[in-house]
Amino acid sequence: MHVPTAVIRPQLVIGAQAPVPTRYGMFEMVVFRWGDAPDPETGLSPDHVALIKGDVRGQRGVTVRVHSECLTSEVFGSLKCDCREQLEAAQEEIARRGQGVVLYLRQEGRGIGLANKIRAYGLQARGHDTVDANRLLGLPDDARMYEAAAAMIAHLGIASIRLLTNNPEKIEALSKLGVQIVSRAPSIIQPNPFSAPYLDAKRRRMGHALPSEDLTESALGEAIGDAE
Ligand SMILES: Nc1nc2c(ncn2[C@@H]2O[C@H](COP(=O)(O)OP(=O)(O)OP(=O)(O)O)[C@@H](O)[C@H]2O)c(=O)[nH]1
Ligand SMILES: [Zn+2]
Numbered sequence: 001m002h003v004p005t006a007v008i009r010p011q012l013v014i015g016a017q018a019p020v021p022t023r024y025g026m027f028e029m030v031v032f033r034w035g036d037a038p039d040p041e042t043g044l045s046p047d048h049v050a051l052i053k054g055d056v057r058g059q060r061g062v063t064v065r066v067h068s069e070c071l072t073s074e075v076f077g078s079l080k081c082d083c084r085e086q087l088e089a090a091q092e093e094i095a096r097r098g099q100g101v102v103l104y105l106r107q108e109g110r111g112i113g114l115a116n117k118i119r120a121y122g123l124q125a126r127g128h129d130t131v132d133a134n135r136l137l138g139l140p141d142d143a144r145m146y147e148a149a150a151a152m153i154a155h156l157g158i159a160s161i162r163l164l165t166n167n168p169e170k171i172e173a174l175s176k177l178g179v180q181i182v183s184r185a186p187s188i189i190q191p192n193p194f195s196a197p198y199l200d201a202k203r204r205r206m207g208h209a210l211p212s213e214d215l216t217e218s219a220l221g222e223a224i225g226d227a228e
Contacts, residue, residue: 011035012151015047024088024095027102028052032155034148042113045106048148050156051091054099057157061182063100064161065090066149066170068107071114072121080121081198082189089187090164101156103149110134111143129201141206142169150177166208 013033020029028051035046056062067090070083077084087102094100109117116139123133131141153161160180163171164187175181186209191199202208 012148012155014155020051022051022091024091025053027091027095030156032148032152034151039113042108042111042143043115044108044111044113048106048152049102049104050152051102051104052156053094053097053101056099056101058159059099060160061162062158062160063094063097063164063185064153064158065094065100065102065164065187066146066174067102067104068110068144069105071108072117079192079194080124081195082191085189086164086187089189093164101153101158103152105144105146105149107144110141111145112137112139124197129205130198131201131205144173146170146173146177150174150179153179166202166210168207168209 011034015031015033017028017030020027030050030052032048032050033046034048038045065087067087068083070078070081072078073081073084074087087104090100090102094102108114109120112120112134116134116137119137120130120133120139123136124130128136134141160182162183162185163174163181164185165171166186166188171181171184188210189195189199199208199210203210203212
């Protein structure tokens with residue numbers, strides 16, 4: 001689909017568009033700018049991406065993954081979280097369906113920015129979980145905002161979405177911004193020994209709809225078994 005270069009609201013500028021071949025097939029990549037410049041406190045980029053497959057304008061129940069940037073896993077292969085695999089699974093599913101969109105939001109570290117996330121990782125290495133680490137730094141548990149995602153969905157003319165997420169707050173935030181969510185589909189990734197504590201904290205402390213067994217125990221048990 002062609003997205004004309006335009007300014008649709010004072011904040012949302014569509015900068016560029018091109019087809020990009022990926023290991024999951026061709027996607028149309030559209031870059032949106034939300035705001036003027038990187039945030040001076042967090043360093044977060046204003047340039048968000050819509051990765052589009054198929055014709056989505058005017059369509060109902062379009063599969064959408066609203067994904068937050070995670071440099072550590074997506075670029076460097078960090079095993080501490082499930083972000084990279086969630087992104088890949090979303091692209092794979094959308095490619096299989098022949099229709100859908102990944103909205104890639106530059107909200108590194110749940111919106112606190114890369115340096116703060118790495119500070120939080122430092123605290124996690126000393127035994128704090130992901131929520132307590134943020135709090136010890138005087139930062140919110142989750143600083144993300146979804147205005148840009150809602151504006152991108154509106155600009156792409158998507159009538160309603162099937163959202164790939166386990167996060168109830170994301171559903172609520174998008175709904176409040178006027179996004180019509182007809183259904184939710186889970187995005188469950190098997191934990192590894194390093195991601196298990198994070199997934200467990202997401203389930204216990206942030207209410208994510210993740211499997212309720214003690215992920216930490218089971219994954220660590222497997223890892224210990226592997227090491228023996
Ligand atoms: N502050 C902080 N951010 C993290 C940490 N681990 C991953 N992240 C960030 O968390 C964001 C992803 O959020 P999650 O809460 O894992 O998942 P979600 O997107 O809310 O939920 P789903 O839609 O179900 O995937 C990305 O921006 C990651 O960079 C961490 O330990 N601390
Ligand atoms: Zn991550």
